[in-house]
Amino acid sequence: MFVTPSYSSIPFAKSSRVVQRNEKMWPIYILNGLYFAAFIFLISLGLNIILGVMGVLNLAHGSLYATGAFMAAWTIVALDEGASIFLIYPALLTGAVIAAIFGLFMEYFLIRPMYKRALEYQLLITFGALLLFEDVIKMIWGGEALYASGPFDVLGRIHILGNPYPLYFLFVMILAVVVGISIWLFMVKTKIGVMLRAISLDREMATAMGLKIDKLGTFAFVLGAALAGFAGALVVPTTPALLGFGMEPLILAFIVVVIGGLGSLKGALVGSLVVGQTRSIGIALFPEIELAVLFLIATVILVVRPQGLFGR
Amino acid sequence: MALKRFLMRPRFIIYAVVILGFVFLPRLLSTFNLILFEYGLTFAIVALGFNLLLGYTGLLSFGHGAYFAAGAYGVAMTAKYFPAHFSLEILIPAALLVSLIISAIFGFVCVRHTRIFFSILALALSMLLYALVFKFYHVTGGSDGLYVKIPSVFGYTFEGVRRPQFLMGFYYYFLLGVFFAALILMKGIVSSPFGKALQAIRDNEVRAELIGIRVRRYRLYAFIISGMYAGLGGALWSFVNGHVTPDVAHWVFSGEIVYMTLLGGFAVLAGPVVGALIFTFLKLYAMGSTEYWMLIIGATLIILVLVLPAGIAGGFAKLVAKISQHFATRAA
Numbered sequence: 001m002f003v004t005p006s007y008s009s010i011p012f013a014k015s016s017r018v019v020q021r022n023e024k025m026w027p028i029y030i031l032n033g034l035y036f037a038a039f040i041f042l043i044s045l046g047l048n049i050i051l052g053v054m055g056v057l058n059l060a061h062g063s064l065y066a067t068g069a070f071m072a073a074w075t076i077v078a079l080d081e082g083a084s085i086f087l088i089y090p091a092l093l094t095g096a097v098i099a100a101i102f103g104l105f106m107e108y109f110l111i112r113p114m115y116k117r118a119l120e121y122q123l124l125i126t127f128g129a130l131l132l133f134e135d136v137i138k139m140i141w142g143g144e145a146l147y148a149s150g151p152f153d154v155l156g157r158i159h160i161l162g163n164p165y166p167l168y169f170l171f172v173m174i175l176a177v178v179v180g181i182s183i184w185l186f187m188v189k190t191k192i193g194v195m196l197r198a199i200s201l202d203r204e205m206a207t208a209m210g211l212k213i214d215k216l217g218t219f220a221f222v223l224g225a226a227l228a229g230f231a232g233a234l235v236v237p238t239t240p241a242l243l244g245f246g247m248e249p250l251i252l253a254f255i256v257v258v259i260g261g262l263g264s265l266k267g268a269l270v271g272s273l274v275v276g277q278t279r280s281i282g283i284a285l286f287p288e289i290e291l292a293v294l295f296l297i298a299t300v301i302l303v304v305r306p307q308g309l310f311g312r
Numbered sequence: 313m314a315l316k317r318f319l320m321r322p323r324f325i326i327y328a329v330v331i332l333g334f335v336f337l338p339r340l341l342s343t344f345n346l347i348l349f350e351y352g353l354t355f356a357i358v359a360l361g362f363n364l365l366l367g368y369t370g371l372l373s374f375g376h377g378a379y380f381a382a383g384a385y386g387v388a389m390t391a392k393y394f395p396a397h398f399s400l401e402i403l404i405p406a407a408l409l410v411s412l413i414i415s416a417i418f419g420f421v422c423v424r425h426t427r428i429f430f431s432i433l434a435l436a437l438s439m440l441l442y443a444l445v446f447k448f449y450h451v452t453g454g455s456d457g458l459y460v461k462i463p464s465v466f467g468y469t470f471e472g473v474r475r476p477q478f479l480m481g482f483y484y485y486f487l488l489g490v491f492f493a494a495l496i497l498m499k500g501i502v503s504s505p506f507g508k509a510l511q512a513i514r515d516n517e518v519r520a521e522l523i524g525i526r527v528r529r530y531r532l533y534a535f536i537i538s539g540m541y542a543g544l545g546g547a548l549w550s551f552v553n554g555h556v557t558p559d560v561a562h563w564v565f566s567g568e569i570v571y572m573t574l575l576g577g578f579a580v581l582a583g584p585v586v587g588a589l590i591f592t593f594l595k596l597y598a599m600g601s602t603e604y605w606m607l608i609i610g611a612t613l614i615i616l617v618l619v620l621p622a623g624i625a626g627g628f629a630k631l632v633a634k635i636s637q638h639f640a641t642r643a644a
Contacts, residue, residue: 057428059567113618119427120372124574125617127567131610139604251439251563254432262428288447295440302433303421 027161029280035169037276038176039231043249044256044268045183046227052200052263053220056111059126061228061253062246063133067102068095068229069241070141076148076236088150092233099229100222102133107221112214138243145240152237172234179227184265196220200263252279255298261311270309331492338484343476347552350479352592353487354549357494359572359584361541366570367578368502369534370514371423374431375438376569378418379411379539381445381561383546386410388458388556389451399464400486404547411543412536414441419535423528426517435563442561457557460550475554487548494541499581501537510534542569571613577623586625 047061058064072095079087110129114122155167187193195216199206207213231249232241256275260267275294282290301309338346358380365371386407391398418437422430445452452458462470462478465486470478501507512520513527521527550556559565568591576587594612598605620627 057432110614117621119431120366120570120574121617121621123372123374123431124570125614127571128610128613128617130567131606131613133610135604135607135610139607247564251436254436258432258436289444291443291447292440295436295443298436299421299433299440302429303424306425306429 025163028163028165029284030277031160031165031169033277033280034173034273035276036279037272038173039235040249040252040256040275041176041268041272042179042227042231042234044253044260044272045180045265046224046231047253048224048257048260048263048265048268049183049196049220049227050224051257053196054111054115054217055203056114056122056126058224059123059250060106060129060133061224062248062250063130063137064099064103064225064228064246065232065249066137066241066246067133068099068232069236069245070137070146070232071095071098071229072233073146073148073236073241074141076150077146079150085154088154092151093230095233095236096226096230099232100226102229103222103225104218106225107218111221112217115217133246134243141241143243145242146236147240149237168237175234179230180265180269183227187265192216192219252294255294257308258298259301259308261308264308264310267308267310334488335485338480343480346484347476347479348592348596349589350484350487350552351549352589353491354545354552355569355572355588355592356545356585357491357548358542358545358569359576359588360494360498361538361545362569363573363578363581363584364498364501364510364534364541365538366573367583368507368514369510369531371426371531371535372431372570373422373434373535373538373566374563374570375418375434375436375566376538376542377561377563377566378434378438378441379415379542380546380549380565380569381441381556381558382411382414382539383407383543384550384556384560385445385452385458385546386543387547387550388453388460391460392453392458398461399466401466403463404490404544407543407547408540411540411546415536415539415543416532419532419539423531423535435566438561438563438566442558442563445558445561452558455558457555460554460556463551479552483551487552490544490548494544495582495585498541502581506530506533571609574613574623575616577626577629579622580625580629583623583625587623590624 043061043065046064047058050056050058050061072092075091075094076088079091106129110125111122114125152166152168155171157164157166158170159165187197195206195211196219198209199211199213199216203213232246252275256268256271258271259274260269260271274297278294278297279290282293286293337349341349358376362373362376365373365376384407386409387403390403390406397403418434421437422433425433446454448454449456462473462475464470465482470482502510509520509525509530512523512525513530517527546560572587572591573584574587575591576585577583595605595609598608602608616623622630
């Protein structure tokens with residue numbers, strides 16, 4: 001009969017490759033936390049840029065992430081298992097590219113007519129886009145799980161304090177740091193970055209100064225979407241891409257934004273570190289209420305400091 | 313004379329026709345469609361309450377599934393832990409109490425903020441409830457959910473009655489009664505001084521504060537009332553569905569509540585009701601006819617927001633106003 005379809009069919013899937021736990025593995029928990037933080041950082045960075053520059057909370061951000069994951073997995077599978085490392089790693093970038101393309105279309109057709117409209121409509125149109133994306137993904141890549149562990153297997157493991165640890169996780173962390181630093185440099189040093197920051201500080205004044213809000217907004221949205229798609233591509237070697245895949249990271253990114261503050265890059269960094277470590281330690285110590293603790297932290301921060309840790 | 317003028321008003325005639333139609337609906341619709349209609353009615357109650365917050369107070373909550381779940385789980389947990397008291401006249405107040413408590417706690421946190429922060433916070437809190445319900449398998453049944461059997465009413469048990477019979481007979485009229493009571497109560501709330509104060513807050517927060525309205529407290533009251541409506545809807549829904557799962561606390565379900573309200577139009581009192589009924593049928597028939605039902609629903613939502621932002625009932629009201637204005641100017 002009428003059953004609410006389970007959107008949450010993969011409820012908060014845990015990364016399946018995270019190393020087994022025991023008491024002597026605290027360094028590994030911390031590293032796992034950093035790994036979680038790394039890709040949540042990429043997602044929430046994109047969400048935050050879009051939110052800061054355009055003032056739109058993109059509920060379909062998780063779907064862009066899922067699109068990136070499916071595209072990257074599909075490309076790696078198509079390249080065949082034995083492809084060389086120099087082919088497999090660039091293949092991860094296809095995730096960012098497809099998400100950027102989807103983001104471009106979405107911005108142009110859906111978000112742009114919404115600029116002057118009330119908040120409700122902006123949220124609802126991204127919610128509509130979320131439903132739409134879910135089925136577009138199903139149409140393009142089918143409903144089955146896509147699994148592409150090539151990049152993970154190629155790198156192998158190293159030993160950290162006597163515990164084996166996948167090198168791929170370290171690779172993701174380094175990549176996140178590199179992306180974070182380059183976004184920061186971009187925002188501070190380049191002209192476009194300065195213009196973007198100007199818009200997020202004072203939209204009206206920026207318009208009065210003659211900045212092309214439309215084009216810059218499109219750019220910010222595409223950048224945010226590409227970051228989400230890239231994060232999706234990075235996670236696919238460790239977890240298979242499934243339908244409804246984007247829900248969990250979206251919620252985590254919301255928590256990061258809430259903790260760190262709207263539109264703040266520093267906030268995104270600190271927020272994702274808090275979320276990543278809480279998840280990793282939570283899974284080890286109190287797996288039943290690990291998520292509840294996260295939401296609780298976010299709520300407490302909002303009550304004590306409504307604008308978030310680094311919000312204005 | 314006054315009574316006669318009242319009876320001759322077109323508005324009254326429409327009401328009378330609608331109520332009569334609702335009463336005779338079990339004879340007109342097939343079992344399947346009638347049960348679907350009952351789902352629609354329960355969602356209509358939820359959307360009515362939700363609209364007090366969105367349409368009249370100007371707060372967009374993306375977490376009303378939490379209070380719906382509070383009502384539904386209030387019923388299901390009573391069934392699990394107090395099977396002796398599984399009776400409608402106990403269950404409905406119990407569900408209202410649970411949703412009152414949850415919405416008072418969550419509302420206390422949420423109403424400190426407005427606009428986008430309010431939405432995110434409501435969403436985060438509903439996901440907190442979702443995570444708790446999902447993870448505490450032994451208490452709440454986890455992802456398996458809980459079974460809700462047919463309740464008794466004032467000592468009368470429906471023994472040997474199967475669920476479709478129960479739903480088509482007694483329960484339909486019970487649901488209809490509760491629905492109309494909720495509708496009239498909501499009409500009373502929005503036309504009372506309290507309702508007017510909420511609308512003042514929506515239109516201009518600073519001005520409302522300056523004329524002496526205690527903005528935050530009024531928002532909290534609106535939040536609690538709206539949460540209790542959601543809880544009532546959830547409780548009634550649990551009997552129709554017969555099974556309660558954590559999905560109703562997930563934020564996507566909350567998004568559907570927002571969708572229903574907007575589909576009908578949030579500027580009109582009856583808008584959410586129309587939206588909820590249409591949404592229920594649209595969703596199920598879309599699910600039945602194609603694998604890509606989310607595409608249909610998503611596209612409908614996008615087109616709606618772009619083309620008909622006032623919703624179906626809102627658009628209809630606008631059309632009626634335009635036509636009557638047209639005749640008025642012609643007569644003058």
